[in-house]
Structures are given as structure tokens and as C-alpha cells.
Amino acid sequence: MSTPRRTAASSSPRAALQRLHRNLALIFALSALVGVAAFAVVLVVVDTHARERELDSFLQGEAGRAAGLVFGTSAEPDTSALTDDMLFDRPDGARPARLVVFARGGDPREVLDSDPDLTPHADPAAGASVPSTDALIPIARLSMSDPEENGVRSTLPLGHTTVRAVAMPWFSDGDGREVAGSVVAVAPAVSWTTGPLLLPTLVGGAVLVIVLAAVGALITRRSIRPAVDATQQRERFLALAAHELRTPLARLRAGAESLERGGVDPVRAEVGGSAADGEDGVRAEVGRTTPAVRELVSIADGASRVIDNLLLAARIDQAEVPEVREPVRLDRVAADAEHLDPNVIVDVAEPLTVVGDRDLLRHLVANLVENARRHGTVPERPPLITVAVFRRAAADARSGAGAGASAGADAIVLQVRDLGPGFPAALDVTREFVTSGNGGTGLGLSLASWIARRHCATLAIGANEVDGVGGQVELVFPSAPSAN
Structure with a gap:
């Protein structure tokens, strides 16, 4: 004979409340994570834009000062003052931005590149690597069309890196003050991955999420605790009701069945007259009381079935029926x-x-x-x-x-x-x-x-x-x- 298989109910009240607690704690933790992450993103983006504006201001200043030190005409530019003053003799010891000087022509031609990795007389035939500055020509051309000296800014690839560039025009030393070329100041572009706030934001955000998740779990646990207690009290009440209601009904039914089978002593005690008359009276009384006793048994059975139905319905409602x-x-x-x-x-x-x-x-x-x-x-x-x-x-x-x-x-x-x-x-x-x-x-x-x-x-x-x-x-x- 095979053994019956019983599967415990997977959604009992306590299990349902535990799942609710886990879901609420998870929702709280996810909400905290999303909120902290959004705040971190905003903080990093704002910091990145601030550093980019600071870099633009620095590059515009470098390009403007360099443009003021370039003399001559587009045919014969003189960058000696720029070389002596800005590239190799910085009193504050700071490394200047990379400066590329272009002279006006059909296409702007490079006159000077201050990149320390280049030499003015590099010989490509000797194997020297000369990085191209062709990517800077469009921004240089745009700045030559900007006599107001507002500066042209752009983020563009240069070699294997991405740079931020600001171009300013320089003018010929004649009376006409014509635009003779452009000076482009270049520095590595600002990246959010290299910001000083990234690591503190990540560490602080992670700690804050953990703290908020723990607080959320504690709050939800305390909020659900009254429901857990109420569920336990309901379970105890159901068990007590089943015992307290079934026992008196069973005794009532047993007593009624005993009377129906012939338990006539209580009736005999109330019947007077002779023995024969008493016996006949008892039979008559039993005949009259038998339908009432049977009705009492039927009522007890009906009450038992009602109790069974109510208890089963309560167990179904509580998902406790295996x-x-x-x-x-x-x-x-x-x-x-x-x-x-x-x-x-x-x-x-x-x-x-x-x-x-x-x-x-x-x-x-x-x-x-x-x-x-x-x-x-x-x-x-x-x-x-x-x-x-x-x-x-x-x-x-x-x-x-x-x-x-x-x-x-x-x-x-x-x-x-x-x-x-x-x-x-x-x-x-x-x-x-x-x-x-x-x-x-x-x-x-x-x-x-x-x-x-x-x-x-x-x-x-x-x-x-x-x-x-x-x-x-x-x-x-x-x-x-x-x-x-």
C-alpha cells in the first residue's frame, strides 16, 4: 500500500507575513539604492561639469596669453616670445597646457606644437613618431572667424586620447590688426571616472544603502509584528473553538441517542399510578418524546457539520489545509x-x-x-x-x-x-x-x-x-x- 503524500501549505499566515516582510524590506532597500544611486549620479555629473568649466577657463586663459605673444604675419609668424615666456619658464612650476599654433592659409598650417614628446626638428626618416594634430584644424579654422575672441571649445579625439581644446585667434602686428592664425590650448578631457568625488561617493553610498536597508527591515518587522501576533491568536482560537464546541456537542448527541434507545428512567420517575399503569405511561411518554429526541440528535449532527464547515473554511482562509x-x-x-x-x-x-x-x-x-x-x-x-x-x-x-x-x-x-x-x-x-x-x-x-x-x-x-x-x-x- 502506497504512503500518502502530504504537501504542507506554502502560504500559511505566518509564511505569508514573512514573505510580506521580505518583500517590503526588499522594496525599501531597492528604493534606497535607487535614491542613493540617483543622488550619486547627480553629484558626479555636477562635479564633472564644474571641473570641465574650470578646465575651459584655464585653457582659454592659456590660449589667450599665448595668442598675445605670437607676432608677425601669417606668412612669417614669430613664436619666440611664446617659447621663452610660456613653455619653458613658468614661474609657478606648473606644467602648461599643450599649445599648438596655426598660421592662416588655404588650410591652417601648424607652426608650433609645445607637446614635450615632439621636437621641432623631428626627422620622420629617422623613425621619430610625429603625432598628428590634424584633428585640431577644424577648431582652429572656426576661431579664425571669431575676431571677438570669445574662444571656440570642443571635446575631440587626439591620438589615442580624448582632449578638451580651446582655440583663440592671434593677430598680425600690422595696423589692420587682421587675424593671422590661431592658438589651440589642449589638455586631457575631464572624465567622471577620474573625479575626486567618485570613490567617496561609491563608498559612502554603499554604506548608506546598507544602513537604510537595515532600518527598513527593522521598521517593516515592527510594523508587521501585530499582524503576526493576531494570526497566532487566531490559530489558537481556532484550535480551542474546535475542542470546546465539538466536545459538548458530542456529549449532547450521545445523551440524545441514549434516550432514543430506551433510557426512560427520568420519565419513569415522573409517572404515577400502579405498576401496570406506570409501565404503560412510560411507554406512552417515550413514544411522545422519541420524535423530539430524534430531532435533538439531528440538530446536534447539523451543528457538528456547521462547525466542521466553519473550521474548514477558516483553515482554507488561512491556507492551512495540507x-x-x-x-x-x-x-x-x-x-x-x-x-x-x-x-x-x-x-x-x-x-x-x-x-x-x-x-x-x-x-x-x-x-x-x-x-x-x-x-x-x-x-x-x-x-x-x-x-x-x-x-x-x-x-x-x-x-x-x-x-x-x-x-x-x-x-x-x-x-x-x-x-x-x-x-x-x-x-x-x-x-x-x-x-x-x-x-x-x-x-x-x-x-x-x-x-x-x-x-x-x-x-x-x-x-x-x-x-x-x-x-x-x-x-x-x-x-x-x-x-x-
């Missing part, structure tokens, strides 16, 4: 329905096995029988309830009520029929707490629908197809599974 997978003889479960009501007739033709939870299936059958007993009787018809279990062919399952059956296998059907007024057409009786008004809590069929879904079965509610009158509830299993 999933059980074991072979269940559905015909035997149906046969047990004969003990629920004397008006139940069980119709079983063969042993039929499904895979599921035996207790839940018994609960489902009990709810269907109780629903038929309560709502499926009318004064002019006999209170007959039929519980049938049978196999339905695959072709019938595909075309009829067994729409949930698989296409290639027979379906197993549990059917409960009555001769009552049937189900209201405009009322969804499978909804929780929905009832037709003839008493009841409105939980029976809603729980039956949930149990059907738990077993991957289809619950069909409609008219009695066999007798032509009354209501019918069918539970159609997808196929006839093998035990596993």
Missing part, C-alpha cells in the same frame, strides 16, 4: 453516506479509485447530502437522495457534463440527486455564504467547489437528469488515475 495525495476508493466514500440520512440511497456498480484526500472527499459528500436534505425536499415528493458513483465513457465525458475529463480516458463521476425544487437559476450557490433562504450557512457548496478544485475535478450543478425533477450535483474527475 495537500494529501493517496488512493481513495470513491465507492466506499459514497457508501458511508447511507449513515448520514435514512433517505439516502447509494448506487455503486464497481470499485472506483481516485487520488486525493479521503477526509476532504468525505466532507464533500456530507455537504452535498446535507444540502440535498435541507433544500432538496418538498412536501408532495418523497425525501429521496441518491448518491451514485460510476464510470463515464470518454466520448460521453467530452460531449456532456464531464467537460473536465481528459480526451483519452474515462471519467469517474460522483453524483448526488434529489427530488426537490432544484437550484435557483439566477443564484450562484457555490459562492461563500450564498443561500437560497431555506436555512443553512451558505458554506456547503462553496466548500464542495473548493474541494473539487483541490482534486482537479469539475463541479457541475444543474437539474436531475435521471428522474426529471429535482437538483443534481456532479463531481467529475479528469480520469481514472492509478495509485501512486
Whole structure:
């Protein structure tokens, strides 16, 4: 015999609250990360722009001073003063920007390049590498069209690096003060990766995110704690209610059954007269009290079923019903329905096995029988309830009520029929707490629908197809599974 498999509910209240706590803490941490990252990006970008403006100011000053030291004309420029004053004799000891002097012509021609890696008389034939400054010609040409000396700025590639360049025009020493050329001051471009704030921002941001994430986790834990306590109190209440309600009902039912079987001592004590008269009186009194006792037993049974339904509904609401997978003889479960009501007739033709939870299936059958007993009787018809279990062919399952059956296998059907007024057409009786008004809590069929879904079965509610009158509830299993 195979061992039933139980799968613990993965969404119990405490587990759900723990997931909520983790999700809220994660959301808080992600929000902190996004906020700190955005602040860091803004800080680095602002710092990069500030350093770029500072570099532009420095380069414009270098280019302007250099342009004032270049003399002559575009045909004969003189850069000696520039070489002596700016390139090799800086009193502050700072390295100047790279200066490239162009003279005006058809295309601006290079006159001087202060890059220390170049020599004025480098011989390419001797293997000397002469870096090209052709990339600076466009900015030099633009500056020659700027007599107002506003300067032309640009970020462009030069060799293997990216540089920031500022170009200023220089003028001939004649009376006409014509633009004779351009001086371009060049320095490595500002990069956000080399900023002084990058490392402190990264380290400080990481620490701040960790601190904020810890604070968020603590806040969410304290916020959810009352809900966790309330859930635990509810679980304890459910367990206590199950014990405290079932025990007195069981004792009440046992006492009522004892009276019904002939416990007449309390009655005998109140009957007077002779022995014969007393005995006849007791029998008469018992005959009068037996229907009341039976009604008391029925009320106790009904109350027990209501309590069972309420507790099961509470467990479902709290996701505390474990999933059980074991072979269940559905015909035997149906046969047990004969003990629920004397008006139940069980119709079983063969042993039929499904895979599921035996207790839940018994609960489902009990709810269907109780629903038929309560709502499926009318004064002019006999209170007959039929519980049938049978196999339905695959072709019938595909075309009829067994729409949930698989296409290639027979379906197993549990059917409960009555001769009552049937189900209201405009009322969804499978909804929780929905009832037709003839008493009841409105939980029976809603729980039956949930149990059907738990077993991957289809619950069909409609008219009695066999007798032509009354209501019918069918539970159609997808196929006839093998035990596993």
C-alpha cells in the first residue's frame, strides 16, 4: 500500500507575513539604492561639469596669453616670445597646457606644437613618431572667424586620447590688426571616472544603502509584528473553538441517542399510578418524546457539520489545509453516506479509485447530502437522495457534463440527486455564504467547489437528469488515475 503524500501549505499566515516582510524590506532597500544611486549620479555629473568649466577657463586663459605673444604675419609668424615666456619658464612650476599654433592659409598650417614628446626638428626618416594634430584644424579654422575672441571649445579625439581644446585667434602686428592664425590650448578631457568625488561617493553610498536597508527591515518587522501576533491568536482560537464546541456537542448527541434507545428512567420517575399503569405511561411518554429526541440528535449532527464547515473554511482562509495525495476508493466514500440520512440511497456498480484526500472527499459528500436534505425536499415528493458513483465513457465525458475529463480516458463521476425544487437559476450557490433562504450557512457548496478544485475535478450543478425533477450535483474527475 502506497504512503500518502502530504504537501504542507506554502502560504500559511505566518509564511505569508514573512514573505510580506521580505518583500517590503526588499522594496525599501531597492528604493534606497535607487535614491542613493540617483543622488550619486547627480553629484558626479555636477562635479564633472564644474571641473570641465574650470578646465575651459584655464585653457582659454592659456590660449589667450599665448595668442598675445605670437607676432608677425601669417606668412612669417614669430613664436619666440611664446617659447621663452610660456613653455619653458613658468614661474609657478606648473606644467602648461599643450599649445599648438596655426598660421592662416588655404588650410591652417601648424607652426608650433609645445607637446614635450615632439621636437621641432623631428626627422620622420629617422623613425621619430610625429603625432598628428590634424584633428585640431577644424577648431582652429572656426576661431579664425571669431575676431571677438570669445574662444571656440570642443571635446575631440587626439591620438589615442580624448582632449578638451580651446582655440583663440592671434593677430598680425600690422595696423589692420587682421587675424593671422590661431592658438589651440589642449589638455586631457575631464572624465567622471577620474573625479575626486567618485570613490567617496561609491563608498559612502554603499554604506548608506546598507544602513537604510537595515532600518527598513527593522521598521517593516515592527510594523508587521501585530499582524503576526493576531494570526497566532487566531490559530489558537481556532484550535480551542474546535475542542470546546465539538466536545459538548458530542456529549449532547450521545445523551440524545441514549434516550432514543430506551433510557426512560427520568420519565419513569415522573409517572404515577400502579405498576401496570406506570409501565404503560412510560411507554406512552417515550413514544411522545422519541420524535423530539430524534430531532435533538439531528440538530446536534447539523451543528457538528456547521462547525466542521466553519473550521474548514477558516483553515482554507488561512491556507492551512495540507495537500494529501493517496488512493481513495470513491465507492466506499459514497457508501458511508447511507449513515448520514435514512433517505439516502447509494448506487455503486464497481470499485472506483481516485487520488486525493479521503477526509476532504468525505466532507464533500456530507455537504452535498446535507444540502440535498435541507433544500432538496418538498412536501408532495418523497425525501429521496441518491448518491451514485460510476464510470463515464470518454466520448460521453467530452460531449456532456464531464467537460473536465481528459480526451483519452474515462471519467469517474460522483453524483448526488434529489427530488426537490432544484437550484435557483439566477443564484450562484457555490459562492461563500450564498443561500437560497431555506436555512443553512451558505458554506456547503462553496466548500464542495473548493474541494473539487483541490482534486482537479469539475463541479457541475444543474437539474436531475435521471428522474426529471429535482437538483443534481456532479463531481467529475479528469480520469481514472492509478495509485501512486
